[in-house]
Amino acid sequence: MFHLIFGIPWLVVVVRFLQPLPWLWSVKAGIAVILLVASQYHLFNRLSSGSVFAPEFLRPLIIAFNVLMGTILLLALFQIALDVVSVILIPFKGHFPAVPVGVRYAMGLAALGLSSFAVSQAIRVPPLKDIEVTIPGLPQAFDGYQMVQLTDLHISRLFPEFWAKAVVDKTNALNADVIVITGDLIDGSVEARTADIAPLANLKARDGVFTIPGNHEYFFGYEEWMKYYQGLNMTTLANSHTVIDRNGEKLVIAGVTDLSSTRTGFPAPDVAAAINGAPQQAPIILLDHQPMHAGRNAQQGIALQLSGHTHGGMVWGLDRLVARANQGFVSGFYTVGGMQLYVNNGTALWPGFALRLGIPSELTRFTLRRGS
Numbered sequence: 001m002f003h004l005i006f007g008i009p010w011l012v013v014v015v016r017f018l019q020p021l022p023w024l025w026s027v028k029a030g031i032a033v034i035l036l037v038a039s040q041y042h043l044f045n046r047l048s049s050g051s052v053f054a055p056e057f058l059r060p061l062i063i064a065f066n067v068l069m070g071t072i073l074l075l076a077l078f079q080i081a082l083d084v085v086s087v088i089l090i091p092f093k094g095h096f097p098a099v100p101v102g103v104r105y106a107m108g109l110a111a112l113g114l115s116s117f118a119v120s121q122a123i124r125v126p127p128l129k130d131i132e133v134t135i136p137g138l139p140q141a142f143d144g145y146q147m148v149q150l151t152d153l154h155i156s157r158l159f160p161e162f163w164a165k166a167v168v169d170k171t172n173a174l175n176a177d178v179i180v181i182t183g184d185l186i187d188g189s190v191e192a193r194t195a196d197i198a199p200l201a202n203l204k205a206r207d208g209v210f211t212i213p214g215n216h217e218y219f220f221g222y223e224e225w226m227k228y229y230q231g232l233n234m235t236t237l238a239n240s241h242t243v244i245d246r247n248g249e250k251l252v253i254a255g256v257t258d259l260s261s262t263r264t265g266f267p268a269p270d271v272a273a274a275i276n277g278a279p280q281q282a283p284i285i286l287l288d289h290q291p292m293h294a295g296r297n298a299q300q301g302i303a304l305q306l307s308g309h310t311h312g313g314m315v316w317g318l319d320r321l322v323a324r325a326n327q328g329f330v331s332g333f334y335t336v337g338g339m340q341l342y343v344n345n346g347t348a349l350w351p352g353f354a355l356r357l358g359i360p361s362e363l364t365r366f367t368l369r370r371g372s
Contacts, residue, residue, distance in 0.1 A: 003043055006069060009076035010039040016079045017108070022101060038068035042352055053219055054188040055157055055351055062158045063119060066354045070115030078107045118315070118355035123158060125166045126347055126361035128174070133340065134371035135283050135303050139249035145368040147285075148176040148205070151308030152214070152346035155197045156187040159348045165199040167347060167363065174365055178207040178244065181234070182308045182344065183214025183258060183289030187351060190224050201232040207244050209234045212255035214289040214309060216350075218264050237287060239273045252278045254302075255287040269293070271300045291329035291343045298337035305341045312345030316358030331359065342366075 014032045021028060037044075041055075044065070048056040055062050086097050148171055155164055171179060185200070186193050203209045211234045217225050226236050235242065237255025244251045256269035275284055283303040288294075291307035298305075312331040313319020323330035326343075334341040345362050 003040055006039040006041070006072070009072050010035055012076040012079055013072055016083060017075055017104060020099070021104060035068065035072055038065055039072055041065040041069050045352060049188065049192070051219060052352060053216060053350065054192070056188070056192060057157065059157055059160060062351055062354075063123065066119045066122075066351075067112075067115050069353075070118055070355045071111045074111035074114055075107060078111060082107070114357065115355065118357045121356040121360065122314075122349055122354040123163075124361070125163065125170060126363045128170070129362040129364045130367070131342070131364060132367045132369055133304060133342075134369045135340075136371050137281065137303070138283055138368055138370045139246070139251070140370065141246035141249040142244075142251050142283075142368055143370045145178075145246075145251070146174070146176045147366045147368065148174055148179045149182060149306050149342075149344055149364045149366065150179065150347045151182040151289075151306075151344045152184040152311060152349055153181070153200075154184055154187050154216070154348045154350055155193055155200075156351050157196075158351035158354060160196045161199060163348075164196060165202075168199045168202050170363060172202070172204050176205045176365065178253070179203055179205040179209045180253065180285075180287055180306060181209070181211040182287050182306055183212050184216045184308065184350075185211065185214070185229070186220060186225065187216055189220050190228050197228075197232065200234070203233070208242075210237050210242065210253055210255065210287070211235070212237050212287045212289060213258050213261075215258050215260035218258065218260040218266070222261075222264065222266055237274070239267060239270045241274055241278055241284075243279060243282070250279045250282040252282045252284040253287065254278070254284055258289045259293070271297050271302070275300060275302075290326065291341060292327040294327070294329060294334070294336040294339065294341045298339035302339045305336075305339060306344065307341065308344045308346055310343055310346075311349040312343075312359040314349060314353065314356055314359055319359060 018028050042052040045052045045055040089097050211229055229236050238257050241252050241254035254274040256274050257267050262268050286302045286305045288307050290309045310322050310326055310330045313322040319330050329343050331343055331345055344364055
């Protein structure tokens with residue numbers, strides 16, 4: 001599917017952008033071949049690891065693939081827009097307007113520049129985003145309680161050990177009460193990612209580090225990764241909960257498995273099971289990787305749901321399509337049946353489409369406040 005999706009923009013660029021340029025045929029052919037290779041990035045991912053989700057080649061090459069792939073997509077969009085304008089001008093010109101070569105050069109430079117910037121925004125260590133959340137019925141002891149959410153880390157050759165260490169150092173400097181990681185920690189097998197994910201064992205918070213699976217955990221050995229996370233000083237919440245106690249007052253953090261489990265034979269997400277036995281009247285914070293079932297989760301009396309998965313839509317405009325695939329939830333806060341839902345843009349994103357334009361990554365700190 002990816003081969004076709006990214007092959008079509010390549011064809012647009014070759015036929016409508018490259019072909020009219022006043023260059024030697026051999027130069028245009030060489031560029032066309034380079035762009036064709038870039039458009040088939042996901043095929044090379046599969047060849048390198050057996051999965052389109054885990055490129056196992058050098059990081060600079062992964063970055064170059066993403067820059068060129070982004071350039072192809074943007075240039076195809078620019079060219080289509082130019083052709084639409086040209087068609088509109090036909091009645092006034094009497095013919096299809098000739099496009100000055102300088103316009104094409106400007107389009108090419110703009111596409112390459114924007115794509116390079118988008119990749120740089122995607123692979124950086126994200127900035128801190130501070131949010132206050134008012135939770136009705138929050139016990140006095142938890143007023144001011146600080147929780148850091150990491151999500152969609154996608155530890156991989158693109159987000160390797162040094163990047164993971166920088167995220168850990170930045171997170172630990174916040175001195176949070178608790179750290180939660182809402183899925184998609186990795187892309188790759190345990191054997192391939194052992195060194196890259198090792199820094200996460202150093203995450204520190206007074207009440208611990210809790211994680212849930214995302215859909216990508218199911219692509220690379222769900223059971224093996226769940227056990228491995230436990231060895232990294234994390235507590236996995238797979239349809240279960242933990243109770244945080246402050247001087248006899250309580251806050252519940254629950255977590256569910258991912259929707260992908262229904263296609264793999266592993267336990268499906270079950271909020272009722274996750275909160276079974278939780279203290280009465282204690283506010284419940286639910287960790288659910290995908291936000292699309294927020295309406296159903298709200299019926300279980302959840303105060304706040306934290307999700308990821310969407311990466312915020314990654315690129316302005318594309319976020320509307322991502323929202324349609326996730327019941328309208330793509331980025332930021334929503335009120336769903338009395339429950340608050342926060343959809344995080346992601347600490348990182350999938351290496352197969354590492355571009356961000358207008359939708360930044362985030363390292364998110366929540367400060368809980370009492371409310372009526």
